[in-house]
Amino acid sequence: MNKVLVVHYSQTGQLDSITKQFTQPLVSAPDIEVTFENLCPEQPFPFPWPFLTFLDTFPECVYRDPPALKEPIVSADDDFDLVVLAYQVWFLSPSMPMTAFLQHPRAASLLKDKPVVTLIGCRNMWLMAQEDMKQMLDGLGARLAGNVALVDEAGSFLSFFATPLWMLTGRQGPFLGGRIPRAGVSQRDITGCDRFGIRIRERLQAGNALDETLLRGLHAVTVDDRLISSERTGKRAFRLWGRLLRAVGPAGSWQRRPVLAFYSVFLIAMILTVVPLGVLVRKITAPLTRKRIAHLRARFAAPSGE
Ligand SMILES: Cc1cc2nc3c(=O)[nH]c(=O)nc-3n(C[C@H](O)[C@H](O)[C@H](O)COP(=O)(O)O)c2cc1C
Secondary structure: OEEEEEEEOOOOOHHHHHHHHHHHHHHOOOOEEEEEEEOOEOOOOOOOOOHHHHHHOHHHHHOOOOOOEOOOOOOOOOOOOEEEEEEOEEOOEEOHHHHHHHHOHHHHHHHOOOEEEEEEEEOOOOHHHHHHHHHHHHHHOOEEEEEEEEEEOOOHHHHHHHHHHHHHHOOOOOEHHHOEOOOOEOHHHHHOOHHHHHHHHHHHHHOOOOOOOOOOOOOOOOOOOOHHHHHHHHHHHHHHHHHHHHHHOOOOOOOHHHHHHHHHHHHHHHHHHHHHHHHHHHHHHHHHHHHHHHHHHHHHHOOOOO
16 A cells, blocks of 8 residues: 655645645545645634734744644654645745644654655745755655646736735735736646646556656646746845844734834835846846756756756
8 A cells, every 4th residue: 555645734725726636646546545634833824814914924934933733643653655745835935834844853754765746836936935845855854756836827927916915805806807817826727736646646556666757747847937036036035134023023023013114115115126127137138147047947847847
């Protein structure tokens, strides 16, 4: 009997739907046993998010301060053939319930020397989060065999409005009579997710190794190379401001409020100035950076490839 552990968390249910579709071919196989570990923070994160709480969460998220989790159901000495980690991106980092799990002592024994597949459902900025994830998996001695990233269908520009509106109002849209489209991953992409489960099932049933070729040729990810420098700059800014905010006071404290207010003005100014400037610089320097970008693109797309 092959054994698969699926660790997941979702606020709106989107990532749970993706996970369900992804794992359906495994669940329906008589010779594969699937264990689902639904992560439950002791203090649930709010949904919809009050604006200030949303903003105030980024320092702890970026610095991976683990929120307390309810005790996982899976026991430390369970032995799995594959671990699937389904996570969403928060502030260019893996979401806090997932980083908390990865820091839980049980993760160390469950993931050591195990092949892992990461399954991401996010707006569209997952590159830096997955770099964090790779680092944490390395630290745990796990092997990343594949990565699948599903992103919002609205596209980079419109999802920039649609997804925050969804998070802050709880409504998925469309908004403003359709001028801002519905937020979230398309139903078509979610439905198509079972192709990954089918591939994993084939490999497990054939007794083949779950190595880095596991999800190749299935269009598991698309790397938007226009986002590489924005993500890098954004992550650096989150780290810098996050360090300052953590020094000022704990999450939720009144001392943070003025810094957060200043930060939100700074953020909007950055988005209105630095982002368009970055687009322009990228266009001008494109012929010089083509090779480097192609190299980075392949690195971010690894191991599944585009
Ligand atoms: C606090 C917070 C921060 C987020 N930051 C990002 C981000 O940096 N990049 C991104 O692509 N999506 C971001 N998202 C969107 C999520 O990745 C995800 O698409 C959304 O929360 C729905 O996931 P769910 O399955 O938990 O409902 C963020 C969402 C929240 C709540």
